[in-house]
Amino acid sequence: MGQAQSGDSGRHVSTEQLSHELALKFAKRCFTPLELYSFQDVFRSLADHQGSIAYLKEDTIARFLEIPDVIGVSSIVFQMVSYLGAFPFGQDAPVVLGFEQMVMVVVIMTERYQRVLKKGNRDRTKLLFRSLAVFDNKALQTHGEKSVEDGSDDTAGAHKEAPRSHVRGFAIDESANDEDDEDDDDLALAALESLDAIEVFRHGDAPIAQASIPSDNLKKLIMLLLLVAPLGTQENLARHTERLSGEQLEGLRKTADNILAAFVNVEKFPGVKIHQFNTVIPISLPFLFGGFNPLFEHFLFSKNIDFTKRKDGADAPISAPASQEDQPLLSQTGEILDLNVLSQLSFFLPGESLFRRLRLLYSGGDAGFSLGSFETKVFNWRAPTILLVSGNRISDPPTGGQERAFSDTLPPKRFQDSGKSDHVVFGVYLGQPWHQTHKECFGDTDIKLFQLEPVHEVFHASSINTDYVYFAKPPSAHSGIGFGCPHPKAKQTSGLTTHVNLGAVSLLLDSSFEFGVFTHNYTSGGGAFRNSETRKYDFQDRFEIESLEVWGCGGDAEAEQQRQRWAWEEREAEARRRVNLGTGDVDADRALLEMAGLIGGNRSGGSMN
Known part of the structure; x- marks a missing residue:
């Protein structure tokens, strides 16, 4: 009996008390003692007061985080944090941002909730969507009327009114594919489960399918x-x-x-x-949303605390966090890659391998648009690389002679352009070193094919088809660089010409780096790269290359390794030039070259006559 009463006691605890308990639990287990002390000091220094209530205002938060006015995003950030401060009871948002509410905000924004919640692997995507969303008043009214007429009660609190929302008044068109119409918030459920109070979860938020950002x-x-x-x-x-x-x-x-x-x-x-x-x-x-982590961690470091002294006058064992080194985020600006595109790349590639870690290996505008100059600059880099190519879509049918010649090497165009914009940017992230291919492609499932403009999208590698990358020089029938395309066969001796074999999802650059083509054959079901999950149709962009560049992910150590590799190859080439040939005995000279491994097999030492 007593056991039953104990088990039911959690049902009568108010949401305010549960919010207080969760904030206390988060503060103790998600922050170190020093961080918690700093957080208290920062909050006290920033808070406004109304009676006994201390709280943070919109302009205070914007000023503290140094959010620039020119973007006009301060009110949107404040909308987000006013919703997150009500966690795990989103239906109570917006809330006054007192101390406990800001604990919730910082814990969620820095992802420290994973230290407490049993289901810590759950991400915050859905929670952030709700914090940004507004709701269609008409849809909410219809939803409420239908509940009354049907006598249905799909909420735990049996309210006969339209659900509350923290923001109202944005009318939207219904989408055909809103499969995520669920009231349960995974993180809120996990939070209440950690308090053994799952019974009090209230389905009071508006249905998420009626929400839109x-x-x-x-x-x-x-x-x-x-x-x-x-x-x-x-x-x-x-x-x-x-x-x-x-x-x-x-x-x-x-x-x-x-x-x-x-x-x-x-x-x-x-x-x-x-x-x-x-x-x-x-x-x-x-x-x-990774940038929110360091941004909101500013609340956990107080500038009023002297980390260099202790009470006894001795040096403190803990020093203040060191600032970033005064080196540029990008060593030099490319024709395609600048700071904005660099940040865009960091949305799907780890930032620690990008910021202050990229160096320009090859630029077509500087080194020349050719396979040879590409090989000279890029090969022997033993760390990941990022290839970027930009250009302008060519007309259909092509008008110029060079455009027609390139189009003649491709199968007849059956697909529409990807969009109205004529300018396109594509790229590839490759984790393996570049090398020339003769019969087979190289690469692994870590490779990523992506588009940056006019639509951002990443096409991940498939494990079924391994035609990831080829770098084919003559005598291949269609030399160039291909991603997601089958390796071209050796040049045929007959007068018949064949079209290049384009992969289902592929990017192809011709040998002179004049033209490129990106293909998305959705109907075929994908190839070495997976189909788009949002653009479920066939499209193809044929474009004239404007800029082509390759960036190496790495620092001085990788650059030194590449330099040493080039120096070794130069010494080997010099040794070959010093081989004493020209004695008149062709067979003896050929035997000497074969023993040296310079000719024979797939290699050619050139003419012996």
């Missing part, structure tokens, strides 16, 4: 995320203000537009639905 709001947030992407521990956002003026600001907006296009066609739909959000982020933008 306004496209303009999401664009502004993406601009902020592009800015904060490179932040290190305790690095101030104000250090990157140079990205907020002139051409860099226009580039920031353009990059945000390309990323927004991954979620929604803004010309047709005014907002992003949960299905699109949950589909795009895991595949193409898994690290999109």
Whole structure:
């Protein structure tokens, strides 16, 4: 009997008490004692007061985090944190941001909740969607009327009214694929489970399928995320203000537009639905919200605390976090890669391998557009590389002679263009060193084929088809660089010409680096790279290459290794040049070259006559 009463006692605890207990649990187990002390000091120094209530205002948070006014994102961030502060009872949002509410905000924004919740692997994507979303009033009214008419009661609290929302008034068109119409919030359930209070979970939030993030709001947030992407521990956002003026600001907006296009066609739909959000982020933008971690960690470090002294006057064993080294995020700006595109790459590639770690290995504008110059600059780099290519779509049918000649090497075009924009940017992340291929492609499942403009999307490798990369020089029938295409066969001696074999999802660059073609044959079901999950149709972009560059992921050690490899090959080449030939005995000279491994097999030593 007593056991039953004990088990039921949690049912009568108020949501306010549960929120208090969860905040206390998070504060003790998610923050170190020093972080908690700093957090208390920061909150006290920032808080406004109304009677006995201490709270943070919108402009206070924006000023403390150094969020720039030019983006116009402060109110959107405040909307987010006002919702997250109510966790795990989102239906009570927006809330006044007192101390306990800010504990919730910081724990969620820095992903420290994983230290407490039993199901810590659950991500915060759905929670962040709700924090950004607004709800369609008409849909909510219809939902409420239907519940009354049907006498249905799908909520735990048996309320006969339309569900509450923290933001109202955004009318949207219904999407055909809203499969995520679930009221349960995984993180909220896990939080209540950690308190043994799962019984009090209330389905009071509006159905998530009736919610949408306004496209303009999401664009502004993406601009902020592009800015904060490179932040290190305790690095101030104000250090990157140079990205907020002139051409860099226009580039920031353009990059945000390309990323927004991954979620929604803004010309047709005014907002992003949960299905699109949950589909795009895991595949193409898994690290999109990573910049929130260092940004909100600023609340855990107080500038009023002297970390160099202890009470007894001795030196403190713990020092303040060191600031980032004063070296540029990007050693030099390329024709394609700049700080905005670099941040865009960090949304799906680990930032620690990008910021302050990239060096330009090859640029077609500097070294020349040829396979030979590419090989000279890129081969022997023993760390991952990123290839970027940009260009302008060629007309269909082609008008110029060179365009027609390139099109003649391809199968007849059967697919539509990917969009209205004529300018396109594609790329490949490759973890293996480059080398020439003769019969088979190389690469592994870590390779990523992606588009950056006009739509951001990542095409992951398939494990079934392994035609990842080829680098084919003559005498291949169709020399060049292919990603996702079968390796070209040796040049045929007959007068019959064959078209290049394009993969289902593939990028092909011709041998002169004049033209390229990206193919997405959705109907075929994919090849070495998987089909798009959002653009479920066939398209193909044939383009004239404007810029081509390859960036090496690595630092001085990788560069030195490449230099040593080049030096070794140069010594080997010099040794070959010193071989004493020309004695008149052709057979003896050939035997000498074969013993040296310079000719024979797939190698050719050239003419012996």
